[in-house]
Amino acid sequence: MGLGLGCYSWFRRITFAACVLCLGLTNSFAQETKPVHTVVVRAGRLFDPVAGRMLDRPVIVIVGSKIDSVSNGSTPSISGATLIDLGDATLLPGFIDVHTHLTSDAGSGGYEGLGISSPRAALLGAKNARLTLLAGFTTVRNVGAEGYSDVALRDAINAGDVIGPRMQVSGPPLGITGGHCDNSLLPFEFHYSAEGVADGPEAVMHRVREVIKYGADVIKFCASGGVFSKGDNPLLEQYSPAEMKVLVEESHRLGRKVATHAHSAISIKDAVRAGVDSIEHGIFLDDEGIALMREHNTFLVPTSYPLFWFEEHAPQMHLPPWVMEKSAIIIPAAKKNMTKAFHSGVRVALGTDAGVYPHGQNGGEFWSMVELGLTPTQALQSGTVNAAELMGWSDRIGAIHAGMLADMVAVKGDPLSDIRLLQHVQFVMKDGVVYKNEISGPNSAAQAR
Numbered sequence: 001m002g003l004g005l006g007c008y009s010w011f012r013r014i015t016f017a018a019c020v021l022c023l024g025l026t027n028s029f030a031q032e033t034k035p036v037h038t039v040v041v042r043a044g045r046l047f048d049p050v051a052g053r054m055l056d057r058p059v060i061v062i063v064g065s066k067i068d069s070v071s072n073g074s075t076p077s078i079s080g081a082t083l084i085d086l087g088d089a090t091l092l093p094g095f096i097d098v099h100t101h102l103t104s105d106a107g108s109g110g111y112e113g114l115g116i117s118s119p120r121a122a123l124l125g126a127k128n129a130r131l132t133l134l135a136g137f138t139t140v141r142n143v144g145a146e147g148y149s150d151v152a153l154r155d156a157i158n159a160g161d162v163i164g165p166r167m168q169v170s171g172p173p174l175g176i177t178g179g180h181c182d183n184s185l186l187p188f189e190f191h192y193s194a195e196g197v198a199d200g201p202e203a204v205m206h207r208v209r210e211v212i213k214y215g216a217d218v219i220k221f222c223a224s225g226g227v228f229s230k231g232d233n234p235l236l237e238q239y240s241p242a243e244m245k246v247l248v249e250e251s252h253r254l255g256r257k258v259a260t261h262a263h264s265a266i267s268i269k270d271a272v273r274a275g276v277d278s279i280e281h282g283i284f285l286d287d288e289g290i291a292l293m294r295e296h297n298t299f300l301v302p303t304s305y306p307l308f309w310f311e312e313h314a315p316q317m318h319l320p321p322w323v324m325e326k327s328a329i330i331i332p333a334a335k336k337n338m339t340k341a342f343h344s345g346v347r348v349a350l351g352t353d354a355g356v357y358p359h360g361q362n363g364g365e366f367w368s369m370v371e372l373g374l375t376p377t378q379a380l381q382s383g384t385v386n387a388a389e390l391m392g393w394s395d396r397i398g399a400i401h402a403g404m405l406a407d408m409v410a411v412k413g414d415p416l417s418d419i420r421l422l423q424h425v426q427f428v429m430k431d432g433v434v435y436k437n438e439i440s441g442p443n444s445a446a447q448a449r
């Protein structure tokens with residue numbers, strides 16, 4: 001019996017080894033025979049965010065998912081290549097949004113949001129991921145989702161099950177009991193806490209490890225109160241400096257960057273001192289905070305378009321009085337302080353907070369940042385090369401250079417003269433695949449699905 005089991009065991013091992021070998025051969029054979037497609041894209045201008053200038057008559061050769069070469073002038077003849085001629089259009093790197101909420105919709109917060117399950121949120125995410133990609137955003141950072149619906153969405157996009165931008169995700173955002181990243185809508189007898197709640201340095205350390213275990217690429221936490229959270233105050237600090245220090249140290253030790261929701265001046269400064277990588281919103285940023293951010297090379301993610309969108313649409317939204325009271329204080333302060341920050345030379349990465357307003361309108365952030373004081377070139381840099389740096393992906397996205405992933409968008413006209421053109425892109429390519437082409441051809445991939 002013992003010998004028999006042993007033989008069986010060996011038989012299984014040998015069979016398993018043979019299967020592994022067989023699969024390996026099959027895979028390498030498949031890789032060798034899979035044709036690598038070459039695409040040549042031609043346009044009127046190309047925006048290079050690294051140099052901060054336009055290149056005339058660009059010709060980009062794409063092999064598979066990557067950019068092989070960028071030149072200008074005559075088009076090389078490559079046998080078997082597909083030519084995409086975008087005429088006089090301006091070609092830009094695929095846009096990057098470092099602050100989005102794909103798994104939630106505008107107006108589905110508050111008590112209505114309590115009835116949305118995590119699977120339902122993931123499906124909302126599939127809808128919104130498509131809208132975001134077709135708006136020209138080929139990469140996003142999703143900062144805050146209950147039930148890891150963002151992890152599911154990221155993995156579904158990577159597997160090719162649904163179309164959407166390349167994603168970094170945070171899972172549930174960390175926060176104090178009763179803070180902006182908790183949920184205080186239900187009374188005590190429901191004993192409800194949001195999944196990311198953690199109080200005290202040890203609990204914070206555990207929670208950082210937990211969200212990484214379940215798939216977080218980046219850590220999001222709430223350092224101050226917010227607008228849409230009941231019973232807290234955006235002018236105060238929530239996490240203590242000691243908790244923030246542990247949170248950032250543990251995240252960095254495990255190779256994750258840290259995105260920080262921070263409104264109050266004190267929370268911004270303590271978060272920057274703790275070493276966070278980005279301050280999101282930064283509404284009450286003061287001169288000392290600006291100096292600290294410059295010293296620590298911390299990115300500001302201003303999420304400015306919602307300020308304008310909210311002013312226009314809030315009166316029709318029937319929001320609770322406490323939301324309206326907070327926003328009446330926050331919106332004018334934000335506009336004033338963002339303008340000061342933009343003129344101070346603080347580094348800016350584009351984040352839209354889409355989900356507070358409808359997904360697919362993300363391009364409005366370019367316009368609103370220009371409205372508040374960035375130049376069109378700086379606004380475009382914030383949504384390309386700067387955002388890529390904040391995400392730790394400067395080697396693959398954020399510019400149309402040889403060796404980078406073939407993510408690009410195009411608009412008719414010159415967006416440096418009219419920044420609003422970026423709100424309606426006419427061509428979208430991600431990883432060398434065309435998802436939208438209203439300039440020279442049908443929407444191939446987007447229509448095929």
Ligand SMILES: [Zn+2]
Binds near residue numbers: 099101143353
């Ligand atoms: Zn947000």
